[in-house]
Amino acid sequence: MxxxxxxxxxxxxxxxxxxxxxxxxxxxxxxxxxxxxxxxxxxxxxxxxxxxxxxxxxxxxxxxxxxxxxxxxxxxxxxxxxxxxxxxxxxQRFSWSDQGWRGCALADLVIYELHVGAFTNAGTFDAMIERLPVLRELGITAIELMPVAQFPGERNWGYDGVQPFAVQHSYGGPEGLKRLVDACHREGLAVVLDVVYNHLGPEGNYLWDFGPYFTDRYRTPWGDAINFDGACSDEVRRYFLQNALHWFRNYHIDVLRLDAVHAIRDFSATTFLQELAEQTREFSLGNQRTCLLIAESDLNDPRVIRPAELGGYGLDAQWSDDFHHALHCLITGEALGYYGDFGNVGDLVKTYREGFAYAWRYSSFRKCRHGASAADRPAQQFVVCSQNHDQVGNRMNGERLIALAGFEAAKLAAAAVLLSPYVPLLFMGEEYGEENPFPYFVSFEDAELIAAVRRGRKEEFEDFHAAGEPPDPQSPRTFAAARLDWSKRDQPRHRAMLAFYRELLRLRRANPVLARRDNNQLEGWGLEDEKLLWLRRWNEQAEVWILANFNTKEGSCSFPGRSRGYRKLLDSADRQWQGPGSRLPELIEGRCKLHLAPQSLVVFQSAD
The missing domain is CATH 2.60.40.10 (Immunoglobulins)
Incomplete structure (x- = not known):
């Protein structure tokens, strides 16, 4: 029942x-x-x-x-x-047209994360549909919706949802979401839905009146934990397990992104996450449709994605925060808060090779050793990005990377992500260089709660020693600032950025070496003083060299390739990408010295 x-x-x-x-x-x-x-x-x-x-x-x-x-x-x-x-x-009343849709393979995912309310001026599911062909033509294969479970008011990131089965009324409700998913499948796009199983929001949370959904035995950043392992937890688990299958069955969602699984407190011999993975696999087999689970976790714990037969939870993939942090710090030089653990080229090299930089290594920020090696896990089990809603929106002013580090740095970051062997995630607007911020916003009704949220946002930035006042999360102006400005795509600079992303995604898809989701056939080196990174990727017929200069001045190095000749596939400094101009040859034959433009990335492939 x-x-x-x-x-x-x-x-x-x-x-x-x-x-x-x-x-x-x-x-x-x-x-x-x-x-x-x-x-x-x-x-x-x-x-x-x-x-x-x-x-x-x-x-x-x-x-x-x-x-x-x-x-x-x-x-x-x-x-x-x-x-x-x-x-x-x-x-049963909705007429689906996606009967032939079978889902999307994990290795084929190119994810585009978006907020329904800020993606278009109308802020609805239906308004998104006309934008889907543009994303498909770019090379996106999946859109990821930030949470759409019913939250208070009409403006919210979605992580304050209090009715996990209900679709947000201001976005278009159940019928609107179904129309969007059906349209995505017609375009060949999978749909990832962000769901929150670690807490409920503070306003309108009536689960307390019904039963012991929560426990005070554990605490989370949002208060009492959800009761996944105490008395009556079987029924609490049933509630959330049915919720996951509800999205797969009734809305034809392809992938669930599980928010902050490190905040799911569960010491059961068989955890909730294991049960969820088992039931998802059973649903997939029974419906002959690929349904996947991707976790957000800050534990650097490979058990999350190891199969059950190897002692893991059996989830399909997880985000790699280490990749983002290592890349962000090299590009921006930031070193406050958790960014203080990063900043070396070697950190990024290790994430390219193993998925995590911290694998039982001492973390100064955490003041203890952190993580475990994930070197045995295939590359397709890691999702990487240079920007996402957390890393942009949890800054005090919600600045995007292009606003922090500039146009050339944004191109460098894009190439570092999209030429990796991992599953890439883009945050809405980055593909054309959107400068509008993405600040935190809410629309609560309770005056005391609104005041507490304002205080909390200010306190949150104490670790980062940020000066000034964050934007008022309750103000409609804060939300309005987050909307994408689609008209920018027609401006020369933004048009060049869009073309650059399109070419990166074409190379990732079409080049036999770069198309492999394999970090076993990948080597990396870092020149720390020069802030240069070399990556070598190969298959049986060819090798590709990726050279990245994270310095704000020109970098020089001897070309490290060993075969007879290499042709240039891409240089972010080329003028066709609105760059300063490349000084690199189209063809390299033998040893030579290369001069890389500041904050640039170049790709060479063996010509023989």
Whole structure:
């Protein structure tokens, strides 16, 4: 039996809710008519009702102990917001056109992360659809939606969601999300959905009224942890496991990105993440469609992505924060907060080779050793980026990399990511050099909560010794500043950046060496004083050399290749990319000295 409201034939609807803390539970229908229907107690704290004359679109609350009305914890739609009634959704009514869609292989993912509200001026799922061909033509194979579970108000990053099954009403609700996913599949694009299983938001979180969804045995940055391993945790797990399958089944989502799994406190012999991986695989096999799980984790723990037979949790991939941090610090020179652990070329070389820079190595920021080696894991199990919502938006002013380090540095970062053997992630707008910031924004209603969020944002930057006041997260102007300006794509400088990304993605796709998701056939060296990085990638027929200069002045080195000749495939300093101009030859024959432009990257391939 499915939690929430399940539509059946003849206008009937079955309701199931877990409320072990309640003495009695009734269904309070509020539209299209007002009535109270008692529910029957079931084993293990469940309450069930088979209701007649309860059509799709009807709105309801659960009345707890005859005293208070609460939205359904498994509501599929909250048209009046987090405090309003839940609405019945019949998922069988939507006419899908993606019957032939079988998902996207992990190794083929090129992910484009976006915020629905800021991606277009309208800020809806439907408004996104006309932009999909542009992303496909660029070389994107998957869009990643920041969380769309119902949150308070109309402006939020999505990590304050409080109804995990409901689709945000201001984005277009359930039907809007289905139209978007169907359109993505028509374009050959997979859809990644960001889901949050480590906490719920602070406003409109009514799970406390129903049962022990949370535990005070562990703490997270957001308060009490979700109860994944204590008394009654089987039913809490069921809630979140059904949630994951809900997105796969009812919305045809291809990949779930699991937010901050390091904050899922679970000491069970079989963890929630293992159960989730097992059920996802079963769903994929049963539906003949590839469904994947990608974790965000700051633990540098390869068990997250090792298969169960090797003692792992069995998730398909995870983000590599080390790659971002190593690249960011080389480009910007920043050394505050956790960036203090990075800054050497060798850190980036190690992430190219092994996925993590910190593999049981002492971290000055953490004041302890951190991580474990992931050298046994294939490259396709790591997602890397130069920017994402966290690394941009959690800066005090939400500055993008191009605003921090400039045009040439942004091209260098793009090439470093897209020419890696890993799964690349782009953050919306970076492909054309968007300068608009992406600050943190919310639209809470509770005055005390708004004040606490403002205080928290200021305190958050104490580690970084940031001066000044962060933008007011509650202000509509802060949200408006985050919107993409699509008109910039037609300006010469931005058009050149877009063309550069397109060429990088073409090389990644078409070049036999760069198309391999393999870091076993990869070697790297770092020249620390010069801030130069060399990467050699190869297959049985050819080798590719990638030389990157992270210095703000020209760099010189002898060409390290050993075969008879090499031809230049790409140089970020070329004028066609609005660069300062390249001093490198089109063809190298024998040993020679190369002069690399500041903050540039060049690619040579063996010509014989």
């Amino acid at each position: 499915q939690l929430g409201a399940t539509c059946l034939e003849g206008g009937r609807c079955e309701f199931l809710v877990w409320a072990p803390s309640c003495r009695e539970v009734s269904l309070h229908q509020v539209a299209p008519r007002d009535r109270i229907l008692p529910m029957e107690r079931q084993p293990r704290g469940y309450w069930r009702l088979m209701a007649e004359d309860m059509p799709p679109g009807a709105r309801y609350f659960y009345r707890l102990d005859g005293e208070r009305d609460r939205p359904d914890p498994a509501s599929h739609y909250q048209p009046e917001g987090v405090h309003g009634p839940s609405q019945i959704v019949d998922h």
